[in-house]
Amino acid sequence: xxxxxxxxxxxxxxxxxxxxxxxxxxxxxxxxxxxxxxxxxxxxxxxxxxxxxxxxxxxxxxxxxxxxxxxxxxxxxxxxxxxxxxxxxxxxxxxxxxxxxxxxxxxxxxxxxxxxxxxxxxxxxxxxxxxxxxxxxxxxxxxxxxxxxxxxxxxxxxxxxxxxxxxxxxxxxxxxxxxxxxxxxxxxxxxxxxxxxxxxxxxxxxxxxxxxxxxxxxxxxxxxxxxxxxxxxxxxxxxxxxxxxxxxxxxxxxxxxxxxxxxxxxxxxxxxxxxxxxxxxxxxxxxxxxxxxxxxxxxxxxxxxxxxxxxxxxxxxxxxxxxxxxxxxxxxxxxxxxxxxxxxxxxxxxxxxxxxxxxxxxxxxxxxxxxxxxxxxxxxxxxxxxxxxxxxxxxxxxxxxx
Amino acid sequence: xxxxxxxxxxxxxxxxxxxxxxxxxxxxxxxxxxxxxxxxxxxxxxxxxxxxxxxxxxxxxxxxxxxxxxxxxx
Numbered sequence: 001x002x003x004x005x006x007x008x009x010x011x012x013x014x015x016x017x018x019x020x021x022x023x024x025x026x027x028x029x030x031x032x033x034x035x036x037x038x039x040x041x042x043x044x045x046x047x048x049x050x051x052x053x054x055x056x057x058x059x060x061x062x063x064x065x066x067x068x069x070x071x072x073x074x075x076x077x078x079x080x081x082x083x084x085x086x087x088x089x090x091x092x093x094x095x096x097x098x099x100x101x102x103x104x105x106x107x108x109x110x111x112x113x114x115x116x117x118x119x120x121x122x123x124x125x126x127x128x129x130x131x132x133x134x135x136x137x138x139x140x141x142x143x144x145x146x147x148x149x150x151x152x153x154x155x156x157x158x159x160x161x162x163x164x165x166x167x168x169x170x171x172x173x174x175x176x177x178x179x180x181x182x183x184x185x186x187x188x189x190x191x192x193x194x195x196x197x198x199x200x201x202x203x204x205x206x207x208x209x210x211x212x213x214x215x216x217x218x219x220x221x222x223x224x225x226x227x228x229x230x231x232x233x234x235x236x237x238x239x240x241x242x243x244x245x246x247x248x249x250x251x252x253x254x255x256x257x258x259x260x261x262x263x264x265x266x267x268x269x270x271x272x273x274x275x276x277x278x279x280x281x282x283x284x285x286x287x288x289x290x291x292x293x294x295x296x297x298x299x300x301x302x303x304x305x306x307x308x309x310x311x312x313x314x315x316x317x318x319x320x321x322x323x324x325x326x327x328x329x330x331x332x333x334x335x336x337x338x339x340x341x342x343x344x345x346x347x348x349x350x351x352x353x354x355x356x357x358x359x360x361x362x363x364x365x366x367x368x369x370x371x372x373x374x375x376x377x378x379x380x381x382x383x384x385x386x387x388x389x390x391x392x393x394x395x396x397x398x399x400x401x402x
Numbered sequence: 403x404x405x406x407x408x409x410x411x412x413x414x415x416x417x418x419x420x421x422x423x424x425x426x427x428x429x430x431x432x433x434x435x436x437x438x439x440x441x442x443x444x445x446x447x448x449x450x451x452x453x454x455x456x457x458x459x460x461x462x463x464x465x466x467x468x469x470x471x472x473x474x475x476x
Contacts, residue, residue, distance in 0.1 A: 043450035047458070067450050164427060212463070218442050221424050223431050228442040232463040269464035271442050275434040283439070289461035297461035305439040313439055323460050348460045355455070359447065363438060376438075378447045386458070394454065398447040 031077055036085070037375070038401040039071040049346075049390030052099035053257070054183075056246040057332040057344030061390060062098040067091065083127040083134075093117040103244040104184040104193075117144040121151075132159040138172075146179035146203075164220040174210040179203050180243045182256060206239035224276075230269035230287075237262045247342050248333045257343045259328060265291040269299075281305040281313075294327035295348065305361070315359040317382070325350040346388045353390075357382030368399075376400035 049061035069091040076084055094116050101113035121140035128134070133156070140151035155170040180192070181203050187193045192203035212235070218228040238261060245257035269287040276282055285301040303317035326348045328341040335342040359380035368374040377399055384392040427435070434440065444452060444465055456462035 039446050041446050041449060045450060045454055047454070065454075067453075069446075069449065071446070162426060163429070164424070214463075219424060220427050220432075220435060223427050224434055226435055226440065226442060230464040234463055265461075265463060267461060267464035273440045273442060275437065275440060281437070281439045285465075287461070287464050289463070291460075295460040297459065299461065307439070315439070321455075321459060321461075326460065347458050353459065355451070361438070378445070380447045380451075382451060384454075384458075390458065392454065392458070394450055396447050396450050398445070400446075 031079070033074055033076040035402070036073040036075050038073070039069070040399045040401070041067075041069040041071070041396065043067045043394060043396035045392065045394045047384075047390060047392035049386075049388070051346035051388055051390065052102070053242070053245040053343070053345035053347070054099040054102045056248040056254075057346060059102065060098050063095060064097075065093055065095040067093045081129070083129060085123075085125045085127070087123040087125070089119075089121045091117075091119040093119075100244070103181060115144050115146075117142065119143075125155075132161055132163075133157060146181055147176065149174050149176040151175075166216075166218045168214075168216045170214040172210075172212045172214065176208040176210070176238075177205045178208055178239050178243065179205055180239075182243055183246050183254075186254070186256065208236065208238035208240060210234060210236045225272070225274045227273075228271040230267075230271070232265070232267050234265040234267075235262070236265075241343070242345075245343065245345055247335055247344055249335050249337050250333055251337070252333070253337065255342075257345065259326075259341050259343055260293065263291055263293055265289065279307045281307070289323075291326075293348075295323060295325060297321065297323035303359075305359075311364045312362045313360075315361065315380075317355075317357060317359065319353075319355040321353045321355070323350060323352075346390070349388060351386050351388040353384060353386040355382055355384045373401050374399060375402045 043066075045063075045065040045067070047061060047063050050059065051057055052059040052061045069089060071087065071089045074086045074088075078084060094114075096114045098113075100115075103113075119140065119142035121138060123136055123138040125134050125136035135157075136155045138151070138153040138155070140149075140153075142149040142151075151172065151174040153170055153172040155168060157166060157168040159166045182191050182193065184193070189197050189199075192199050192201075194200060213233045215231045216228055218226065220226045240261060240263055241257040241259040243256055247255050247257055249255070267287055267289040269285065272282075272284045274282045274284075281304065283301075283303040283305070285299070287297075287299040289295070289297040289299070299319065299321045301317070301319040303315050305313045305315040307313045326343065328339075329343050329345070329349045330339075331349075332344055335344070357380065359378060361376070361378040362368060363376045366372060368377045377397075379395075379397050381395045382393070384390075384394070452465060
């Protein structure tokens with residue numbers, strides 16, 4: 001009898017202890033800074049085509065780009081139980097561009113033919129989980145040989161108490177500078193870049209600023225379906241052309257691209273994700289875009305991840321894009337000097353594009369390749385073609401550590 | 403002028419959302435919604451794609467990413 005009593009008391013104490021432990025851990029908020037995740041993204045991009053803007057809308061557009069991004073996410077709770085998150089990113093791109101090489105074809109060493117772009121950014125977000133809102137600030141910087149950008153952004157997010165709806169607003173400003181490197185034949189003693197001139201390596205810089213407001217509203221519709229509405233207002237001012245884009249007029253005379261000094265853009269998007277059955281997911285996206293240069297575009301994107309196992313999925317995707325070009329575009333030798341603005345940049349012409357490919361994603365519970373620190377691995381390949389001869393391939397690898 | 407022309411797609415999107423009869427979903431019922439593939443935001447692996455698309459196409463934005471800066475291409 002004594003034995004049974006002791007066992008019952010023992011079980012009771014054990015259960016009590018276990019219950020107490022659960023309650024404590026539920027209220028526990030880690031005050032120490034911890035690493036939430038680390039992402040490493042590496043990609044290779046290659047394109048080619050026959051409408052390079054550097055040579056006035058004709059000529060090769062071959063470009064190779066190797067991009068590497070390292071992102072570290074950290075978090076901690078402060079004494080008021082506010083959650084602080086830091087998202088630090090460093091990106092480095094190395095690219096070679098055959099068309100940029102034609103800025104100065106005699107030297108095959110124009111500043112942009114081979115370049116490195118470095119772009120760090122840091123975001124700090126504070127979340128009040130009791131009141132379901134968060135605020136954040138982002139600072140970013142980007143530099144390459146002929147362009148630099150300083151960015152700042154502030155965002156506010158409010159989530160409904162049942163977490164079924166979320167509204168987010170973001171204000172962004174970018175203060176950019178463009179180095180004015182003219183095509184070699186258009187340089188003179190005052191433009192910089194003229195061989196033998198005192199200012200041969202001293203090019204002027206012009207500013208380009210972008211201001212935007214972004215709004216998103218996401219809504220859970222039911223246990224399988226959720227939607228997100230995205231809406232941006234973007235205003236740009238300053239030097240919005242590129243100085244090394246040549247223009248050849250009908251009479252064979254030559255100048256460089258000249259576009260208005262302001263641009264107002266309005267893109268509106270809708271994302272819809274639906275979990276079909278137990279294995280299929282449909283991710284759909286549509287965007288309408290319009291700006292005051294006359295460019296109107298529609299984008300439709302569908303991706304259907306198939307869950308082969310709960311931890312491995314294959315995602316074929318297809319994206320269709322169509323745009324009506326800006327009113328200032330004309331092909332090689334079709335502009336006349338009396339035009340107020342001119343561009344032979346085919347990125348701003350009327351065309352359709354198709355982008356399709358497949359992605360593979362694995363998130364095994366014991367870690368990728370049995371390494372618990374590697375929580376996710378994703379590989380994605382896409383092929384891009386346009387109706388204006390441009391084609392491209394991009395392959396990206398994302399490895400997530402924890 | 404711009405605002406006048408975007409009226410049609412805006413009305414379509416607003417109507418789509420308004421017509422959706424949303425039902426309350428409890429936390430324990432969100433197993434499918436919380437799946438990694440159901441994320442509404444763009445994924446890390448799409449960053450490079452979105453970058454080159456914003457350079458090679460005239461349109462950009464409304465994808466939860468950057469709306470300017472960073473490169474002289476656009």
